[in-house]
Amino acid sequence: MTDPILDIRGISKSFGALKASNNITLDLHPGEIHALIGPNGAGKSTLIKQVAGGLTPDSGTVHFAGQDVTPLSTAARAQLGMGRTFQISSLAMEFTVLQNVVLGALGRRGDVFRFFRPVMKDKQLLEQAHTALEQVGLEDFHSFRTSELSHGQRRQLEVAVALTLEPKAFLMDEPMAGLGAEGTQRLMGFLDGLRQRAPILLVEHDMDAVFALADRISVLVYGEIIATGCVDDIRGNPVVRTAYLGEEDAA
Incomplete structure (x- = not known):
């Protein structure tokens, strides 16, 4: 084994x-x-x-x-x-689906100060985020606000955020x-x-x-x-x- x-x-x-x-x-x-x-x-x-x-x-x-x-x-x-999802969602409900995943990818870099710069124009972060959303079946929802997702879709989004950690x-x-x-x-x-x-x-x-x-x-x-x-x-x-x-x- x-x-x-x-x-x-x-x-x-x-x-x-x-x-x-x-x-x-x-x-x-x-x-x-x-x-x-x-x-x-x-x-x-x-x-x-x-x-x-x-x-x-x-x-x-x-x-x-x-x-x-x-x-x-x-x-x-x-x-x-080590990727973790929670019993109680830790997602930012007011953000879009894509923004949540981009922030997850940003966290993997360990560059917390990038939060104050235009991360949504970072091609590498966006590519990682879109790839993760495709893998969980949420790419078509990337522009939705997270609050608009169903409970099950939010679970999938949590996994997408975790996937950016590879x-x-x-x-x-x-x-x-x-x-x-x-x-x-x-x-x-x-x-x-x-x-x-x-x-x-x-x-x-x-x-x-x-x-x-x-x-x-x-x-x-x-x-x-x-x-x-x-x-x-x-x-x-x-x-x-x-x-x-x-x-x-x-x-």
Whole structure:
């Protein structure tokens, strides 16, 4: 098997007496979708923040593209090719679709001062932005205001912004959230093809989507990985079933 592009080793994080992450180890290999699932409050968002660089673990390491990135910032990890999309959109709704992607391409250069110069006339940035929009199927919408897009199209736009980073992997936090059945099916088809460009660590509550897309699934409960395996392994795992039945009984 090829070396993992993302290798999380023994990550732990506590907030007072609460262990949000407890010795978590998992990895992501080229060409795969590795889904991270678990009940509300399991620690999924805390883990993703540690992987992305927004939160420093108490112990353990995050290796990305063969490098220990544990001490690096979110921006530095993005520069290395870690692309992230968020549960809550971080897009500038008043900007056009193209402007959002151009700003993403600008961020990859690390030239923050260019924001004050006419970036929308920069041929290289525009070419990168249009290429990314073509790849996600939004080129025909480049002049639309982002606020005019559907929820699913905004998810695609977030991926287009991430693509300008030339990502080696994606971290996706509940991309199906708020989508109807049609939008979910469309986004699932898109993500299925996207894995060949860059593997995806997918946090998702939509179990139909997870079972349809994931090559492997890790189950996080109370800050601990209780199982990792293929779809059939997870479906038939009695410990996993008990964990989810427990969530339903408590609801």
